[in-house]
Amino acid sequence: MLTxxxxxxxFGGLTAVDEVDFDVYPxxxxxxxxxxxxxxxxxxxCISGVYRPEQGQVFFNxxxxxxxxxxxxxxxxxxxxxxxLALAENLDVGANVFLGKEKTRRLMGVIPVTDDNYMRQEAxxxxxxxxxxxxxxxxxxxxxxxxxxxxVAIARAxxxxxxxxxxxxxxxxxxxxxxxxxxxxxxxLREQDIPVILISHTMHDVMAVADRMVxxxxxxxxxxxxxxxxxxxxxxxxxxxxVENGENAVMI
Amino acid sequence: xxxxxxxxxxxxxxxxxxxxIEVVTKSWSYLFLLGLVVYFSLVGTGFFSVRNFSSILxxxxxxxxxxIGQTYVIIxxxxxLSVGWTVGLASVTTARVxxxxxxxxxxxxxxMLMGTMAGLLVALIPGLVNGVLVAxxxxxxxxxxxxxxxxxxxxxxxxxxxxxxxRGLSAELREALRMIGNGSLLYYIPEDGFHWFxxxxxxxxxxxxxxxxxxPYPVIITALVAVVFAFILARTKFGRHTYVIGGSEEAARRSxxxxxxxxxxxxxxxxxxxxxxGVLHLFRFTAGAPQAGEAALLSSVAAVVIGxxxxxxxxxxxxxxxxxSLIIAVLQTGLVILNIDSIWQFIVVGVVxxxxxxxxxxxxxLERLQTNV
Ligand SMILES: Nc1ncnc2c1ncn2[C@@H]1O[C@H](COP(=O)(O)OP(=O)(O)OP(=O)(O)O)[C@@H](O)[C@H]1O
Ligand SMILES: [Mg+2]
Numbered sequence: 001m002l003t004x005x006x007x008x009x010x011f012g013g014l015t016a017v018d019e020v021d022f023d024v025y026p027x028x029x030x031x032x033x034x035x036x037x038x039x040x041x042x043x044x045x046c047i048s049g050v051y052r053p054e055q056g057q058v059f060f061n062x063x064x065x066x067x068x069x070x071x072x073x074x075x076x077x078x079x080x081x082x083x084x085l086a087l088a089e090n091l092d093v094g095a096n097v098f099l100g101k102e103k104t105r106r107l108m109g110v111i112p113v114t115d116d117n118y119m120r121q122e123a124x125x126x127x128x129x130x131x132x133x134x135x136x137x138x139x140x141x142x143x144x145x146x147x148x149x150x151x152v153a154i155a156r157a158x159x160x161x162x163x164x165x166x167x168x169x170x171x172x173x174x175x176x177x178x179x180x181x182x183x184x185x186x187x188x189l190r191e192q193d194i195p196v197i198l199i200s201h202t203m204h205d206v207m208a209v210a211d212r213m214v215x216x217x218x219x220x221x222x223x224x225x226x227x228x229x230x231x232x233x234x235x236x237x238x239x240x241x242x243v244e245n246g247e248n249a250v251m252i
Numbered sequence: 253x254x255x256x257x258x259x260x261x262x263x264x265x266x267x268x269x270x271x272x273i274e275v276v277t278k279s280w281s282y283l284f285l286l287g288l289v290v291y292f293s294l295v296g297t298g299f300f301s302v303r304n305f306s307s308i309l310x311x312x313x314x315x316x317x318x319x320i321g322q323t324y325v326i327i328x329x330x331x332x333l334s335v336g337w338t339v340g341l342a343s344v345t346t347a348r349v350x351x352x353x354x355x356x357x358x359x360x361x362x363x364m365l366m367g368t369m370a371g372l373l374v375a376l377i378p379g380l381v382n383g384v385l386v387a388x389x390x391x392x393x394x395x396x397x398x399x400x401x402x403x404x405x406x407x408x409x410x411x412x413x414x415x416x417x418x419r420g421l422s423a424e425l426r427e428a429l430r431m432i433g434n435g436s437l438l439y440y441i442p443e444d445g446f447h448w449f450x451x452x453x454x455x456x457x458x459x460x461x462x463x464x465x466x467x468p469y470p471v472i473i474t475a476l477v478a479v480v481f482a483f484i485l486a487r488t489k490f491g492r493h494t495y496v497i498g499g500s501e502e503a504a505r506r507s508x509x510x511x512x513x514x515x516x517x518x519x520x521x522x523x524x525x526x527x528x529x530g531v532l533h534l535f536r537f538t539a540g541a542p543q544a545g546e547a548a549l550l551s552s553v554a555a556v557v558i559g560x561x562x563x564x565x566x567x568x569x570x571x572x573x574x575x576x577s578l579i580i581a582v583l584q585t586g587l588v589i590l591n592i593d594s595i596w597q598f599i600v601v602g603v604v605x606x607x608x609x610x611x612x613x614x615x616x617x618l619e620r621l622q623t624n625v
Contacts, residue, residue, distance in 0.1 A: 070505065071510075084502075085503075088504070089566075090499035090566035091495060091496065095492065100496070100509045112488065114487060114489055
């Protein structure tokens with residue numbers, strides 16, 4: 001469904017992503033793992049169009065999306081929850097769920113104006129589905145807690161009926177019940193045949209939902225492990241780099 | 253400890269809730285304006301009159317027009333320092349085109365139309381260059397527009413051929429300009445009544461002195477510009493994207509907003525409203541003046557800030573800029589009427605700016621308390 005081939009991204013002299021091949025098949029949850037600075041966020045930004053990789057190609061449903069801007073990638077059905085959330089904190093929940101895709105209505109039948117009430121209601125519905133309660137929907141995001149903001153970012157990705165959802169540490173700021181909720185959400189996406197790329201440092205979560213684990217180290221993919229073969233210990237050894245030949249890893 | 257904090261105690265009082273804090277902090281500038289008007293009306297003879305109010309409104313148009321475009325720029329966390337000279341450039345260009353076309357035997361109305369178009373168009377150029385520098389080449393707005401400040405200033409003076417102003421507009425042309433620049437849609441003459449469009453001919457001088465302009469054309473034009481740009485900012489997708497960029501440029505990009513193009517348009521808008529100010533300046537004073545907007549630049553930024561727009565971006569509105577401009581114009585006129593040295597105006601405006609920033613910070617602090625307690 002998603003195929004990345006030989007993707008590289010440099011920052012000055014640093015190779016953040018180094019000739020990575022990466023695939024996602026329909027209906028699977030792929031965990032993307034690795035140490036801090038391994039290049040996970042950079043890789044998913046190369047997919048979502050935030051960065052333009054210097055080398056390599058990314059295909060989604062057979063279409064080359066390599067150098068498409070974020071708007072086009074979103075329109076093709078890839079929604080991303082970024083590690084830094086990418087929210088406009090000066091605006092309310094409705095505006096953020098509809099960021100860049102604002103709903104408009106025609107004033108007096110001609111002039112298109114933003115339909116704030118509609119956006120607020122829809123956003124409220126999206127949050128309800130996540131069981132997350134935000135006191136006032138008119139509240140600007142600066143005034144919300146970290147977890148509430150993260151919930152808004154998740155709600156936004158869910159709202160647009162994506163065909164592929166990328167989550168970069170989606171549970172980092174969440175309380176335990178909310179974390180469970182997100183895991184349930186990931187499972188329900190899989191049931192709907194919508195694949196998920198999950199970046200997480202929480203091994204427990206990864207073991208709970210992932211069908212496959214891809215481990216990155218210093219910009220390269222070093223292991224690709226099916227759930228059945230995965231143990232926490234094996235994965236950690238790949239992450240820290242103590243498996244040199246990867247005898248337990250199934251490379252593509 | 254929290255109980256001793258006056259802010260925490262205050263928020264427990266039933267009538268001080270988030271809503272009323274917002275109302276007070278958002279509307280303090282309106283109250284301040286009202287207070288100024290009341291004060292000057294009570295102590296200044298001749299302040300409280302239709303005639304004076306209409307003259308204050310007319311005076312405020314220059315700053316107001318500049319502050320409308322500036323509001324957009326500041327909401328995106330930018331600043332445009334060049335617009336003061338853009339006003340001058342537009343004024344000078346308009347004057348030259350009108351003068352030369354009229355001198356070439358063209359119809360006066362045609363010359364005026366062409367000159368106006370030329371003035372408005374030329375004002376878009378510095379805006380476009382500013383926008384490209386800021387959006388595409390990532391020059392900090394302060395630096396980019398400071399460079400443009402010098403360039404536009406030079407260009408405006410070059411166009412005056414070394415003179416202080418562009419003169420040589422024919423008497424007929426100047427008369428036509430004044431009909432709009434100093435004219436009014438509606439006049440009121442005491443003991444006589446209302447007159448639309450023009451005063452009755454051969455009005456005796458003693459009556460002429462009592463005439464009030466109820467709807468001066470520059471005020472009408474500025475009000476229209478303010479309404480249009482306030483609407484765009486508050487209600488349209490373009491306006492919403494302006495706030496998104498001010499809140500987080502990165503979030504805007506990732507959500508698919510074409511940030512570069514948006515910023516370029518915003519700097520062009522800023523040039524455009526300055527261009528209108530420049531053209532109107534010529535209509536009022538009938539000589540092209542390169543320094544027409546020089547002194548108004550800082551006042552217009554001040555007006556935006558006084559109106560509650562956040563210099564760090566993401567917050568603000570056109571109504572704030574309008575009120576801020578009126579506060580400055582009322583202060584200027586009021587101090588003159590009180591016979592206070594006009595130097596004081598700078599000090600008072602400076603104090604008001606600082607109050608504005610303090611009130612905004614207080615508001616942010618109170619909002620945070622409201623949600624976190
Ligand atoms: N915009 C940037 N400019 C320069 N260097 C960057 C940039 N973004 C990332 N890097 C560098 O690229 C490398 C990979 O970073 P990346 O954010 O992809 O890591 P990560 O695997 O997501 O780590 P974490 O688990 O901490 O989020 C790091 O060395 C980082 O310093
Ligand atoms: Mg990361």
